[in-house]
Amino acid sequence: xxxxxxxxDNTVATVPAAGPRDTKIKARKVQVYYGDTHAIxxxxxxxxxxxxxxxxxxxxxxxxxxxxxxxxxxxxxxxARVEGEITIDDEDIYDKKVDPVQLRAKVGMVFQxxxxxxxxxxxxxxxxxxxxxxxxxxxxxxxxxxxxxRRGAIWxxxxxxxxxxxxxxxxxxxxxxxxxxxxxxxxxxxxxxxPCSALDPIATAKVEELIDELRESYTIVIVTHSMQxxxxxxxxTAMFHLGELVEFGDTKEIFTNPTEKRTxxxxxxxxx
Amino acid sequence: MVPTSHTVTAxxxxxxxxxxxxxxxxxxxxxxxxxxxxxLIKSDIPLAQKVITxxxxxxxxxxxxxxxxxxxxxxxxxVASDLREVFSTIRIASDxxxxxxxAKNIAKRVVAISERGHSVNLVRGIDHIGDLxxxxxxxxxxxxxxxxxxxxxMVRDRDDEIDAMYTSLFRELLTYMMEDPRNITTCxxxxxxxxxxxxxxxxxxxxxxxxxxxxxxxxxxxxxPKEDKTHKIVVDQPDA
Numbered sequence: 001x002x003x004x005x006x007x008x009d010n011t012v013a014t015v016p017a018a019g020p021r022d023t024k025i026k027a028r029k030v031q032v033y034y035g036d037t038h039a040i041x042x043x044x045x046x047x048x049x050x051x052x053x054x055x056x057x058x059x060x061x062x063x064x065x066x067x068x069x070x071x072x073x074x075x076x077x078x079x080a081r082v083e084g085e086i087t088i089d090d091e092d093i094y095d096k097k098v099d100p101v102q103l104r105a106k107v108g109m110v111f112q113x114x115x116x117x118x119x120x121x122x123x124x125x126x127x128x129x130x131x132x133x134x135x136x137x138x139x140x141x142x143x144x145x146x147x148x149x150r151r152g153a154i155w156x157x158x159x160x161x162x163x164x165x166x167x168x169x170x171x172x173x174x175x176x177x178x179x180x181x182x183x184x185x186x187x188x189x190x191x192x193x194x195p196c197s198a199l200d201p202i203a204t205a206k207v208e209e210l211i212d213e214l215r216e217s218y219t220i221v222i223v224t225h226s227m228q229x230x231x232x233x234x235x236x237t238a239m240f241h242l243g244e245l246v247e248f249g250d251t252k253e254i255f256t257n258p259t260e261k262r263t264x265x266x267x268x269x270x271x272x
Numbered sequence: 273m274v275p276t277s278h279t280v281t282a283x284x285x286x287x288x289x290x291x292x293x294x295x296x297x298x299x300x301x302x303x304x305x306x307x308x309x310x311x312l313i314k315s316d317i318p319l320a321q322k323v324i325t326x327x328x329x330x331x332x333x334x335x336x337x338x339x340x341x342x343x344x345x346x347x348x349x350x351v352a353s354d355l356r357e358v359f360s361t362i363r364i365a366s367d368x369x370x371x372x373x374x375a376k377n378i379a380k381r382v383v384a385i386s387e388r389g390h391s392v393n394l395v396r397g398i399d400h401i402g403d404l405x406x407x408x409x410x411x412x413x414x415x416x417x418x419x420x421x422x423x424x425x426m427v428r429d430r431d432d433e434i435d436a437m438y439t440s441l442f443r444e445l446l447t448y449m450m451e452d453p454r455n456i457t458t459c460x461x462x463x464x465x466x467x468x469x470x471x472x473x474x475x476x477x478x479x480x481x482x483x484x485x486x487x488x489x490x491x492x493x494x495x496x497p498k499e500d501k502t503h504k505i506v507v508d509q510p511d512a
Contacts, residue, residue, distance in 0.1 A: 228349055255351045257489030268354045269283065270276050 024049035024189065024219040025070060030084035032065050032074060032243075039065050041243045043084075047236075052211060052220040054234035054251065056227065058271055061240040063223050067191050070221065071107035072100045088189065105132050108182030112194040114174030116166030116181070121158050124166040124177055125149060128185040144184055152180025153210045172203020179210060183218075190214065192222040196229060208233050227267050231255045239263045286344050287354065290361045291416075293337045297368045298413040300330050304375035305409065305472055309402035311379055312465060313395050315386040323379035330372035337365045356489060360482040364416065367475040367482075371409070374468040374475075381461045390458050394448065397441040398465055404434050405469045408476040415483045424492070427480040434473035441466045442502040 025047040032040035040062045047053050055063035065074065072093060074080040086093050093103055105128065116124050125145045128134075135141035145162070149155040154176040158169070166177050175195060182190060192211070196204040211220060211233050224230050230237055230251065237254040239247045239262070247260040258264045265271050278284045304323050311320040341362055344350060350358050411427055414420075445459045445466070481492050 227351060231351065256355060258352050264352050265276060267351050269278050269280060269348075271279065 021048040021051055023047065024088060025221075026085075026087045026090070027066075027069075028085040030066070030069060030082070030086060032062070032069060032083075033081045034077070035079040039243050040069070043245045045238060045245060045248055047219060047221060049219050050215060050217070051236060052215050052222060052234040053236045053238060054230035055221065055223045055238050055240060056225075056230050056266070057240035057246075058266060059225075062243040063238075063240045064193055065243075066240065067193055067221060067223050070189065070191055071104045071109055073104075073109065075100055102132075105185040106187050107189040107191060108185065108187035109191045109193070110175070110178050110182050110195045112197050114171055114178050114198065116169070116174050116177050118165065118167055120163045121149075121166045121169070121177060122162040125181050125184045128181060132185055134185065148180040148184040149177075151183045151214070152176045153206060153213070154180060170203070172199050172206060175199060175203065175207055176210065179207070179214075183214070187218065189219045189221070192220065194223055194225060197225065204229070227255075239266065241266070280348075283348050283354075286340065286348065287357065289340055290337065290344075290358065293333060293340070294361060294364055294368070294416060295413070297330060297333045297337070297365060298409075298416070300326060300333070301368045301371045301375070302406065302409050302413065304330070304372055304379075305402070305469075306406055308375040308378040308382070309398065309406075309469070311382045312385065313399055315382065315389075317383055317386060320379040320382035324376050327372045327376040330369060334365045334369045338362065353486075353489075356486050360486045363482050364479050367478045371472050371475050374472050378465045378468050381465055385458050385461050388458055390462075394445075394455070394458060394462060397437075397444055398462060398469070401434060401437045401441060401466060401469050404430065404437065405472045405476065408434065408473050412476045412479040412483065415480060419483070419487050421484050421487050424480045424484050428477055428492070431473050431477045434470055438466055438470040439501045439505075442505060446505070 023046040025045075027043055027045045027047075030040055030043040031038065043066060055067060057063045068074045069082055069086060070088075070093075072082075074082055082094065088107070092098070093107075117127060119127070122145055125148045126135075126141050129141060129144045135144055146155060146159075149158060154173055157173060158164075158177070166174065169177060175198075179190075179195075196207050199207065208229065211222065214220060222230075222233065234251045237247075237249065237251045238245055239254070239258075239260070241262050247254065247258060247263045249259070254263060255267065258267065278287075304326050307319050307326075308323045310316065311323065341358055344358055348354070408427060408430055411423060411430075415423060415427070442463065445463050448455045449459045484490070484492050
């Protein structure tokens with residue numbers, strides 16, 4: 001009986017305090033055009049700090065396009081035009097004063113296909129801190145590299161071969177290396193564009209476990225085609241369709257009782 | 273939100289299988305309850321035996337349904353309305369299986385009661401409460417079939433009526449036993465039968481709540497006045 005009481009107390013203690021988290025990223029009336037194509041229409045969304053938000057929706061719905069607005073990756077596409085307002089910590093990231101390179105150090109990105117540089121494991125991670133001048137000495141850099149590789153949950157697997165090429169790792173290891181590389185510049189936001197779609201289930205589970213740990217330190221936005229992954233890793237889910245934000249809410253609500261028929265049809269595999 | 277078809281048609285077939293199986297189990301459970309009460313009233317032992325063997329069929333149907341549900345969860349990982357449907361199907365099947373057990377228990381008592389014979393008066397109350405429980409069961413099975421929640425609250429209200437009637441039946445049977453101790457055996461069996469029927473009503477109410485959850489994704493409010501007050505009934509001792 002005493003044990004049961006203790007357990008009950010623990011349960012109460014571990015339940016996170018209710019109430020909304022702080023908003024990290026705020027988007028208002030965001031439009032994206034690719035030439036004549038209106039790819040994102042009037043998207044308003046508040047993304048929470050220290051939480052994982054999943055973007056879901058059928059191919060071509062605009063979820064990746066919108067993700068790429070959050071670190072101005074669309075700037076690199078000539079025909080792309082972004083309108084509206086996106087702020088991170090209330091600062092307009094499309095303001096003329098903002099240097100996109102600095103922004104991308106703050107808003108890291110991990111892509112669908114692991115894309116380590118054709119360099120050593122060490123240099124893959126050290127590259128960002130070097131160009132952003134985050135390390136004063138070799139010793140400083142060593143610390144950052146180790147810390148980042150630990151954050152990427154890959155340190156134990158690579159610590160004895162830091163000079164080996166990053167491209168020699170397995171797919172799952174490469175992806176975790178890319179995550180380590182992304183966190184090396186001390187970002188506040190991590191964008192992940194289908195980070196597990198090229199990985200096997202074990203590697204996927206490792207990355208998902210990692211995402212869960214990283215959530216304590218970063219605002220994470222993940223685009224995924226796997227409904228189960230969205231349900232597993234995210235606290236909030238945004239459903240896109242034809243460039244519109246159809247529904248945005250608590251993940252557990254979206255996956256048990258969505259409000260919009262389009263969400264319901266998409267996640268249950270009924271999309272026409 | 274009326275669901276359209278799944279892109280994977282086999283998923284639709286799976287879900288149809290579940291709905292079909294529930295309808296089948298519901299039909300059988302309903303028949304068993306009806307037959308067990310009729311057997312009790314008419315002292316029809318062969319009919320009672322039929323109810324007892326039918327229970328095996330119902331149990332098997334539940335096992336088949338459970339297997340299918342496990343397969344669907346493993347294979348399709350249902351979410352949203354599909355998840356609610358699959359989850360509720362397990363619960364409804366389990367309620368129907370319990371209803372079958374309760375009907376079987378009534379049927380088993382038919383043999384014991386018939387040996388002694390009984391007056392029509394004694395079973396009239398059972399007949400009445402049985403009608404109510406059966407109407408209840410029909411209503412919730414229709415609600416499941418049509419995915420309609422408009423009459424769900426009525427089902428809950430009527431369950432209160434069943435509870436109230438059970439309480440009055442309890443008093444009535446107690447009176448018969450006090451009048452003539454030779455009634456005790458029969459009346460005790462009848463009391464259990466009445467209790468079984470009252471529980472059938474409770475399971476029907478559970479099913480109504482499951483249907484409500486399938487359709488709306490929300491739970492009916494948990495608060496329900498409990499009208500079965502027999503736990504408070506005592507036999508007054510004149511000299512106490």
